[in-house]
Amino acid sequence: MNNTDWYRLTIKEVIETLGTGESGLTTQEARARLLKFGPNQIREGEKASPWKIFLGQFKSFLILVLIIAAVISAMIGKHLEAIAIMAIVILAGGLGFVQEYQAERALEALKKMAALKARVIREGQEKEIAASDLVPGDVISLRTGDRVAADARLLEAINLKVDEASLTGESQTVDKSNQVIQEQNVSLGDRNNMVFMGTNVTYGRGQAVVVATGMQTEFGKIAQMLGEIEEKQTPLQISIDRVARWIGIFALTVSLLVGLLGVIQGHPLLEMFVWTVALAVAIVPEALPAVMTMTLAIGVHRMVKRHALIRKLQAVETLGAVSIICSDKTGTLTEDQMTVRKIWANHRFIEVSGAGYEPSGNFSAEEGLLDSNDEHLKLLLSASVLCNDSQLSNEKGLWTIKGDPTEGALVVAATKAKIDVRELRRKIPRMDEIPFSSERKRMTTIHLNHEGNIAYSKGAVEIILQTCDFIYQEGKEREITPKDKEVILKDAYSMSQESLRVLGIAYRKLDSTYSKDEVEFHMVFLGAVGMIDPPRRGVKEAVESCRKAGIKVIMITGDHKLTAVAIAQELGILENGRVLTGTELDALTEKEFERIVEDVQVYARVSPAHKLRIIDALAKKGKVVAMTGDGVNDAPALKKADIGVAMGITGTDVSKEASAMILTDDNFVSIVKAVEEGRTIFANIRKFLTYLLAGNMGAVFAYVVALLLKLPLPLTALQILYINLIMDGPKAVALGLEPPEPGIMEQPPRNPKVNIFSRQSLGYILGGGFWIGVVALGVFVWTLGSGSSGDFQRLSEHQLQYAMTMFFVTLTMVRTFHAFNCRSMDTSVFKLGLLSNKWLILAFFVTILTILPILYVPFLQNIFKVVPLNLKDWLIATSVSVTVLIVVEIVKLLQRARRRTSQR
Ligand code: ATP
Numbered sequence: 001m002n003n004t005d006w007y008r009l010t011i012k013e014v015i016e017t018l019g020t021g022e023s024g025l026t027t028q029e030a031r032a033r034l035l036k037f038g039p040n041q042i043r044e045g046e047k048a049s050p051w052k053i054f055l056g057q058f059k060s061f062l063i064l065v066l067i068i069a070a071v072i073s074a075m076i077g078k079h080l081e082a083i084a085i086m087a088i089v090i091l092a093g094g095l096g097f098v099q100e101y102q103a104e105r106a107l108e109a110l111k112k113m114a115a116l117k118a119r120v121i122r123e124g125q126e127k128e129i130a131a132s133d134l135v136p137g138d139v140i141s142l143r144t145g146d147r148v149a150a151d152a153r154l155l156e157a158i159n160l161k162v163d164e165a166s167l168t169g170e171s172q173t174v175d176k177s178n179q180v181i182q183e184q185n186v187s188l189g190d191r192n193n194m195v196f197m198g199t200n201v202t203y204g205r206g207q208a209v210v211v212a213t214g215m216q217t218e219f220g221k222i223a224q225m226l227g228e229i230e231e232k233q234t235p236l237q238i239s240i241d242r243v244a245r246w247i248g249i250f251a252l253t254v255s256l257l258v259g260l261l262g263v264i265q266g267h268p269l270l271e272m273f274v275w276t277v278a279l280a281v282a283i284v285p286e287a288l289p290a291v292m293t294m295t296l297a298i299g300v301h302r303m304v305k306r307h308a309l310i311r312k313l314q315a316v317e318t319l320g321a322v323s324i325i326c327s328d329k330t331g332t333l334t335e336d337q338m339t340v341r342k343i344w345a346n347h348r349f350i351e352v353s354g355a356g357y358e359p360s361g362n363f364s365a366e367e368g369l370l371d372s373n374d375e376h377l378k379l380l381l382s383a384s385v386l387c388n389d390s391q392l393s394n395e396k397g398l399w400t401i402k403g404d405p406t407e408g409a410l411v412v413a414a415t416k417a418k419i420d421v422r423e424l425r426r427k428i429p430r431m432d433e434i435p436f437s438s439e440r441k442r443m444t445t446i447h448l449n450h451e452g453n454i455a456y457s458k459g460a461v462e463i464i465l466q467t468c469d470f471i472y473q474e475g476k477e478r479e480i481t482p483k484d485k486e487v488i489l490k491d492a493y494s495m496s497q498e499s500l501r502v503l504g505i506a507y508r509k510l511d512s513t514y515s516k517d518e519v520e521f522h523m524v525f526l527g528a529v530g531m532i533d534p535p536r537r538g539v540k541e542a543v544e545s546c547r548k549a550g551i552k553v554i555m556i557t558g559d560h561k562l563t564a565v566a567i568a569q570e571l572g573i574l575e576n577g578r579v580l581t582g583t584e585l586d587a588l589t590e591k592e593f594e595r596i597v598e599d600v601q602v603y604a605r606v607s608p609a610h611k612l613r614i615i616d617a618l619a620k621k622g623k624v625v626a627m628t629g630d631g632v633n634d635a636p637a638l639k640k641a642d643i644g645v646a647m648g649i650t651g652t653d654v655s656k657e658a659s660a661m662i663l664t665d666d667n668f669v670s671i672v673k674a675v676e677e678g679r680t681i682f683a684n685i686r687k688f689l690t691y692l693l694a695g696n697m698g699a700v701f702a703y704v705v706a707l708l709l710k711l712p713l714p715l716t717a718l719q720i721l722y723i724n725l726i727m728d729g730p731k732a733v734a735l736g737l738e739p740p741e742p743g744i745m746e747q748p749p750r751n752p753k754v755n756i757f758s759r760q761s762l763g764y765i766l767g768g769g770f771w772i773g774v775v776a777l778g779v780f781v782w783t784l785g786s787g788s789s790g791d792f793q794r795l796s797e798h799q800l801q802y803a804m805t806m807f808f809v810t811l812t813m814v815r816t817f818h819a820f821n822c823r824s825m826d827t828s829v830f831k832l833g834l835l836s837n838k839w840l841i842l843a844f845f846v847t848i849l850t851i852l853p854i855l856y857v858p859f860l861q862n863i864f865k866v867v868p869l870n871l872k873d874w875l876i877a878t879s880v881s882v883t884v885l886i887v888v889e890i891v892k893l894l895q896r897a898r899r900r901t902s903q904r
Helices: 003-008 011-017 027-037 050-056 061-075 079-113 218-226 235-264 269-283 288-305 314-319 375-386 405-416 421-427 461-466 482-497 539-548 561-571 582-587 590-599 608-620 632-640 653-658 668-708 717-736 759-786 797-821 838-856 858-864 871-903
Strands: 117-122 125-130 139-143 151-163 200-212 308-310 324-328 339-345 348-352 363-365 391-395 398-402 430-434 442-449 452-460 468-473 476-479 500-510 523-532 552-556 578-581 600-604 625-629 643-647 661-663
Touching: 011 151, 011 200, 050 079, 061 079, 061 269, 079 288, 079 717, 079 858, 139 151, 151 430, 200 632, 200 653, 235 269, 235 288, 235 668, 269 668, 269 717, 288 308, 288 314, 288 668, 288 717, 308 668, 314 643, 314 668, 324 608, 324 668, 339 375, 339 405, 339 482, 375 405, 375 421, 375 452, 375 500, 375 523, 391 405, 398 405, 405 421, 405 500, 405 523, 452 461, 461 468, 461 482, 461 500, 461 523, 482 500, 482 523, 482 561, 500 561, 539 552, 539 561, 539 668, 552 561, 552 608, 561 578, 561 600, 578 582, 578 590, 582 600, 582 608, 590 600, 590 608, 608 625, 608 632, 625 632, 625 668, 632 643, 632 653, 643 653, 661 668, 668 717, 668 759, 668 797, 717 797, 717 838, 717 858, 759 797, 759 871, 797 838, 797 871, 838 858
Parallel strands: 324 552, 324 625, 468 523, 552 600, 578 600, 625 643, 643 661
Antiparallel strands: 117 125, 117 139, 139 200, 151 200, 308 661, 339 348, 339 523, 348 363, 391 398, 430 442, 442 452, 452 500, 468 476, 500 523
16 A cells, blocks of 8 residues: 555544554554564664774874884885784774773763653553654654654644754644545645644644654655764864864974984984874874764753753763853752642632642631632632643552643642532533643643533633633623722732732633634633642752852743742842843834843743743853743744753653754753853863873973974884883873862853863973973983983983883883863862772873883883883882972962962
């Protein structure tokens, strides 16, 4: 049967053809079909195979030169040297491979975690499964905000609208229905009774039976044609790549010049060639790309543990520069565990007792406890559970809510009033609805009771009041007066001031011939319900830590101004800043808004479209903004923000797709933790970059001076390669894993335009490099001098090798100690705790372990042209190397003192 014809079949025919039913497939059948049809996935383009990653390590120009050097060495008879160069190149390639492969795998695992889910009905039960497990014949349920996970034929469509721009390019949303289409060859955009993989449900809900999965879907067919889009590099990776290329050119120029100098001084041409190449390699931090990928990947992994799932790698570095966090209130700053506390009905307040979702508690007014049969209360609560999609259930003694907590709170309150919600919903069934949206701030449902049709509305009080011409009081309807409205609004405000979210409830009896567009008029106001949503634990402290870190927190909420203010004050978000409502914002011109945007701390009664305006205005002020969102309509703002943050639990698929980061616990605290992690990673990248470049600088400095002073060459090509490629990597990775420095959240955010090389890090590279060079060269000259009575040209072979070995060991050790310096640009390493980065301690021992065999295994001694050192030699090399620690500690001390004086 041709795939394209599903829309022409009746529901019955579709269900029969696919061998399924309204209660879905059985688990067993689904498993069998999954085997037959394969997973519901778009096949990704050719993944980098391990081989490809391995070969990729040798793509670098310098490595190629090195291979050529090995070939030439072999040709001039230096076989051992040639083999050794090749061995190191392969070893380095292997190390780079392991690092990159692991990073790839870690990122792959993350991608899986961020994968989409689908709600499917199997064996009559609705459950959530991985979208990749869907099979043809599965019955899926769709709600506003879902991303459609497969191609499916609609069984039911209630106000269902779908955005199919990703598939058809048509930006208008499409109204869906479950009616058969008779025509043939209907284009994709007109197949109104179908939904397609990759499109977004923007409104309403529905049920559909899956007809095609994976590459068989329309989306899959397009993907097949387009191939895979390449993952972009992050700005930091790009700038580091640029730096690396720059260093490459610098390296070639310097080494060519030095090589020329060597030849002029009379060193043999071929030997100088090998040496020049090695010097070039000495300048370039070969370990950098692998260390960089590794650090980002590990960082991303660490963030997952702190409930922040990174979807776009650049988020990691941008996070560290965040200067403003715009956060939704409900569920992010608050628990989203609503409990009805107060009811306004019959012109008086009723208090409700009890906590959480447990339906036990009672109702009291001024005169005392209220009878649960109070007619007005029953009417109000019945209306609020009929105009409601949530369910209360008790699972193993634990009361839980399925659906929206705001609605859940109403079901709990009704159950406290002894209303049998299930029975009520059965007796007064819903016939139609106008769903809730953040823009409308209300919802309406239309039911059938024994008298005929009746509509129930609930939503923001002022909005519901606008629709009301009548009020229910003392058991009957009467016209509502402006005075009534004034009193209601005043009482609702007083409830808002107690941090309560207040919903108004209304009804209207309808003729059987009503038109849906005319329902939300002439309604009867029944009363208002106030519910509390307590702040989340830890949020207040996180807001405080943002303040210290120079990050401003802005609350954005659809809730009432007074409720928002009450909670913002409680959390320390609102101090002396401004509060702006959506209406006030609408009244401002772009210029006017820009003038005040930096003062606003709370936005109330706003809709998602306002978020875009806020982002735009803040961006113009040069702020780096993280913004949270969960709804479909939040997606544009999430995309536009420097960091869009979606909610993992309550967020819609659409919002997740649009965001750079997903909070797996929906908690504001996790954003702040991610920022801290982002800052740490950025600082650590700077640390290992500084470390790698300083070490290389030191070696180059020593070389050039040695050559200028007409000293023998202090190091063989092989030795440089060994230090740079084998011994530096682990230390750099260890620096990338450095724990956050104390006080990292007490500094203002980094200016995103500032280069990764700060003045301070350049100082570390040049100053540190100078000291490294001086120390190593000093030892070299001293060792040469001690055995030569001043004439370096007449040294014995052994004496020269001895001096070179001392140089090799000293250079290694002084660079290793400098790694400890690089752990912080201003804090003393002793204050950080010499052992507090255990990875660096491990890397330290790895360094020692990699150097010992070279020195003491005769076969390796031969290749590396070294002689064994005795204890005294080691003591000399180590003690002069430690000076780099002492010198830098003194510099840090002076820096801190200077900063203190300037602060004073
Ligand atoms: P946030 O603080 O994350 O922006 P919010 O819940 O305050 O979330 P919305 O969900 O957009 O924002 O709700 C806006 C307003 O709509 C609420 O203040 C409330 O008055 C009303 N409202 C919320 N949920 C419902 C609902 N299920 N039915 C009717 N009205 C609702």
